[in-house]
Amino acid sequence: MRFHIIRALFVKEVRRHLANRGGLALAGLLVVAALLLSIFNPTQVDAGSGGGDLVGGVHHCFVEYAAETPFVKGLKDRVPPALKAQVVFREVPPHLLASPLAYSPGTAAIRVVESDRDGRRLTFDVWHPPGDPGAMAPYERWFFRAAADVFRERAAAPPFIAGPDYSLWAVHEILHRLHEQAPTQVPEVNVCWHGLGAKPLDIRSAVATALVVFALYFTCCYLLPTLNCEERERGVLLAQALSPASPAEIVAAKFLFYPVAGLGLAAALAGIYNPAVLGTLFFWLALLALACGFLGVGMTVSTLARTQRAAFMGSMCYLLSVSLLLFVCSQSGVPLLPQLAIETHGPKILHAAMTRGVEPKHWLNLLAAFVLGAAWMTLAGWLFRRRGWQ
Numbered sequence: 471m472r473f474h475i476i477r478a479l480f481v482k483e484v485r486r487h488l489a490n491r492g493g494l495a496l497a498g499l500l501v502v503a504a505l506l507l508s509i510f511n512p513t514q515v516d517a518g519s520g521g522g523d524l525v526g527g528v529h530h531c532f533v534e535y536a537a538e539t540p541f542v543k544g545l546k547d548r549v550p551p552a553l554k555a556q557v558v559f560r561e562v563p564p565h566l567l568a569s570p571l572a573y574s575p576g577t578a579a580i581r582v583v584e585s586d587r588d589g590r591r592l593t594f595d596v597w598h599p600p601g602d603p604g605a606m607a608p609y610e611r612w613f614f615r616a617a618a619d620v621f622r623e624r625a626a627a628p629p630f631i632a633g634p635d636y637s638l639w640a641v642h643e644i645l646h647r648l649h650e651q652a653p654t655q656v657p658e659v660n661v662c663w664h665g666l667g668a669k670p671l672d673i674r675s676a677v678a679t680a681l682v683v684f685a686l687y688f689t690c691c692y693l694l695p696t697l698n699c700e701e702r703e704r705g706v707l708l709a710q711a712l713s714p715a716s717p718a719e720i721v722a723a724k725f726l727f728y729p730v731a732g733l734g735l736a737a738a739l740a741g742i743y744n745p746a747v748l749g750t751l752f753f754w755l756a757l758l759a760l761a762c763g764f765l766g767v768g769m770t771v772s773t774l775a776r777t778q779r780a781a782f783m784g785s786m787c788y789l790l791s792v793s794l795l796l797f798v799c800s801q802s803g804v805p806l807l808p809q810l811a812i813e814t815h816g817p818k819i820l821h822a823a824m825t826r827g828v829e830p831k832h833w834l835n836l837l838a839a840f841v842l843g844a845a846w847m848t849l850a851g852w853l854f855r856r857r858g859w860q
Contacts, residue, residue, distance in 0.1 A: 472719065475714065475715050475719050476719050476722050476723050476726070479710070479715060479719065479720060479723030479724075480723045480726055480727055482723075483723060483724065483727040483728075484727065486697065487693070487697075487731070490693075490697070493693055496688065497685075497688075497735055500681055500684070500685055500688075500735065500739060501735075501738060501739065501742070503681060504678065504681055504738075504739040504742040504743055505742055507674060507677060507678055507681075507742075507743060508742050508743055528576060528577060528578045528598075528599065528605045528606060528609065529556060529576045529577070530556055530557075530558055530574075530576065530577045530578075531553075531556060531557050531558070531577070531578055531579065531580065531606070531609040532558050532559075532560055532573075532577065532578070532579040532580070533545065533557060533558070533559045533560070533579070533580050533581075533582070533613070534560055534561075534562045534567065534579050534580070534581045534582070535559075535561060535562065535567075535581070535582040536561070536562065536563070536564040536567055536582075536583070536584065537561065538561065541582070541592075541617075541620055542559070542582065544616070544619075544620035544623075545559075545613070545616050545617065545620065546559055548612075548615075548616035548619060548620070549612070549616075550612060553608070553609070553612055556609075557609065557612075562581075567581055567583050567595075573597070578596075578597050578598050578599060578605065578606055578609070579595075579596075579597045580594060580595070580596050580597070580606075580609065580610070580613050581593075581594070581595040581597070582594060583595060590657045590658065591657055591658045591659075591660070592657045592658070592659050592660070593659075593660045593661075593662060594613070594614075594617075594659065594660070594661045594662070595662050595664060596610060596661065596662065596663045596664065597664050598663065598664070614645070617645065617659070618644050618645055618648070621645065621648045621655075621656040622644075622648060624652070624655045624656060625648050625651060625652035625655050625656050645659045646659075674743075675743075675821060675824055675825045676821065678739070678740065678743040678744070678824060679817055679820050679821040679824055680817075681739050681743075682736045682739050682740050682757075682820055682824070683760065683816060683817055683820060685732060685735040685736040685739055686732045686733075686735075686736050686757070686760050686761050686764050687764055687789070688732075689728055689731050689732035689735060689764075690728050690729065690732050690761060690764035690765045690767070690768040691764050691767050691768040691771070691785050691788070691789070692768070692782070692785050693728070693768075694724065694728050694765070694768035694769065694772060695768050695769075695771040695772035695775060695781035695782075695784060695785055696778050696781045696782055696785075698724070698769075698772035698781070699772060699775050699776065699777055699778045699780065699781040700778050702776070703777060703778065718855070720854075724769070725765060725769075725847070728765055728768065729758075729761040729762070729765055732761050732764070732765075733757055733758070733761055736757055736761075737757065740753065740824055743824065744824055746826075747823060747824050747826070750823060750826075752819070752822075752823045752828050752832075752836070753820075753823035753824070755836055756816070756819040756820050756822075756823050756836060756839070757820070759812075759815075759816070759819070759836060759839035759840045759843050760812065760816040760819075760820065760839060760843070761843075762840070762843030762844065762846070762847055763812035763816065763839060763842055763843035763846050764812075765843075765846075765847060765850070766843060766845070766846025766847040766848075766849060766850045767788060767812075767846055767850075768785070768850075769847075769850030769851070769853070769854060770846065770849055770850045770853060771784040771785055771788065772854075773850065773853040773854050774853070792811055792813050793813075795807070795808070795811065796808050796811060796813065796814065809838065810842070811842075812839055812842040812843060812846070815835040815836070815838045815839040815842070816839055818832065818835050819832050819835050819836050819839060
């Protein structure tokens with residue numbers, strides 16, 4: 471490839487985007503949004519958090535146990551429809567029940583631990599977000615009511631009288647009385663609360679991460695396909711194909727411009743929110759991995775679409791399809807399919823980098839993002855060489 475041709479094509483892309491007032495206006499709005507997010511943050515961003523008021527909501531509650539007993543089966547049968555998507559049952563090795571596991575932000579757990587081998591004593595460990603035990607109230611209310619119902623049936627006790635004032639402590643008292651009435655059928659129950667669950671969800675860091683991801687998507691998955699199809703409609707792309715520039719040089723110029731523009735805009739947004747993040751290697755690697763993936767998606771859409779309208783619809787259909795796929799998989803508990811989408815890994819690693827909470831698992835997400843990004847770019851390059859200028 472010849473550098474002077476790539477440079478000329480790169481300058482052409484720069485001038486064309488400087489004349490695109492709509493793209494510049496949207497980029498300016500993203501910067502303004504990041505500025506407002508930073509200005510209206512009453513607390514300073516420290517080295518260990520993303521700053522701002524914390525949202526202590528728990529969107530998923532794990533019910534963890536060492537083995538599936540009749541008691542656990544009874545709990546599963548009593549999950550109300552309103553909580554079926556949020557309550558996740560999972561078996562955990564016994565030696566891990568005694569120590570906290572790594573929970574994702576916005577998640578917590580209730581553990582069922584047998585205190586002796588005979589199963590006559592149970593301990594319910596409630597792991598809630600630190601400083602916010604009330605976030606687990608809906609799950610605790612269901613769990614202890616369901617546990618009381620299971621033990622009531624086992625002890626052949628009369629039904630409970632439910633009402634609006636039926637408090638959680640009343641359920642605890644019922645469990646204690648059931649054990650006194652039928653000690654052989656109903657175990658002794660102890661309840662412990664621990665503030666060592668997942669970190670509370672930081673709404674400002676989540677919004678800042680969404681802005682950074684959208685900046686990359688806007689540059690690579692929206693501007694690239696629409697403007698590339700504009701060149702095709704006007705015959706500019708065909709003229710480039712008939713010029714001394716080779717297909718590889720045309721692709722290289724686009725592969726250089728759009729990631730650079732996207733990385734610059736995304737880094738500006740992240741730097742406005744938290745300037746310290748610009749000095750971390752993981753942040754730049756996360757940006758690069760996500761930019762490569764979105765660039766491959768954008769080039770694939772631009773080679774398959776024929777008009778600007780088709781390119782716009784293709785980009786929106788891709789965004790909607792992936793969003794629906796991830797939502798359905800999360801609600802249905804599908805474990806492997808979401809891992810094939812770069813949108814699964816990108817926001818995780820960017821959020822970890824921007825909140826300075828990088829853990830070993832995030833390096834695996836980073837590796838997966840690079841692999842998926844390389845696959846998308848390989849597919850895009852192959853498609854463009856075959857039919858990109860047609």
